[in-house]
Amino acid sequence: MSVVVRNAPRTDAEVVAGLGRFGVATVHEAQGRRGLVDPRLRPTFRPTHVAGTALTCEVAPGDNWMLHVAVEQARPGDVLVVSPTSPCGDGYFGELLATSLRAHGVLGLVIDAGVRDIAELTAMGFPVWSAAVSARGTVKQTVGNVQTPIVCGGVLIRPGDVVIADDDGVVVVDRHEAPEVLASSRAREAKEAATRDRLAAGELGLDIYGMRDALAAKGLRYVDATPVDRAGR
Structure with a gap:
């Protein structure tokens, strides 16, 4: 029917x-x-x-x-x-x-x-x-x-x-x-606005989002270029 x-x-x-x-x-x-x-x-x-x-x-x-x-x-x-x-x-x-x-x-x-x-x-x-x-x-x-x-x-x-x-x-x-999702959307928008201001001021997402420790735990390492690398040879 x-x-x-x-x-x-x-x-x-x-x-x-x-x-x-x-x-x-x-x-x-x-x-x-x-x-x-x-x-x-x-x-x-x-x-x-x-x-x-x-x-x-x-x-x-x-x-x-x-x-x-x-x-x-x-x-x-x-x-x-x-x-x-x-x-x-x-x-x-x-x-x-x-x-x-x-x-x-x-x-x-x-x-x-x-x-x-x-x-x-x-x-x-x-x-x-x-x-x-x-x-x-x-x-x-x-x-x-x-x-x-x-x-x-x-x-x-x-x-x-x-x-x-x-x-x-x-x-x-x-x-x-819907009312709860509306409240969550407002909170998320406010958080994003604050983050946008920090990014516009030059802060890195790596620091704002606290990513460095997690990246290190996954095995990411930073190394400095050697003198030969810096000379482009």
Whole structure:
């Protein structure tokens, strides 16, 4: 049986906005290097950055029928996340669906499949992270699921989870853990800002990060050049 779950819960908008101030790399590190979608999914144009709540959609190979069903469940601030039940690189999505999603407040698309109309999507500034680009179209014959847990790019994504996507890729934060991840992201950003100032002042990462003892334990030794070496002979 295929289902559409209506009125699925979303992460609090203020928490989403807070996480949206950080890049994918920062959030990924802040939550223990979890939630990173397979790097096969790349943005169709750069620079780009979105943060929103997951509107999930499971589709059949070569069939985009359920994307139209998903639009009805969209809320402003959502990111549509799509995964086929088996691998498919067909062009599920293009300019017309992007126009429809934008009218309902959807911020972007993450899809473990193909898209098309890249020039038009770029011109309209609709962000897409996809596994492929393909002009091959799809049919509308098979039903799937909307707003149910799916696996996209190797990551389990539940409706309402936070999706952050930028030039570096896509990371997902469980909506139940989002406030804690936001606090960790803020702490990491503050730490990196302090480190950046020290590096800019000329300090070495070797000393800031306390690497010297660990390198020595691994057998790294420093030796001075001989007089012959210094003469270049």
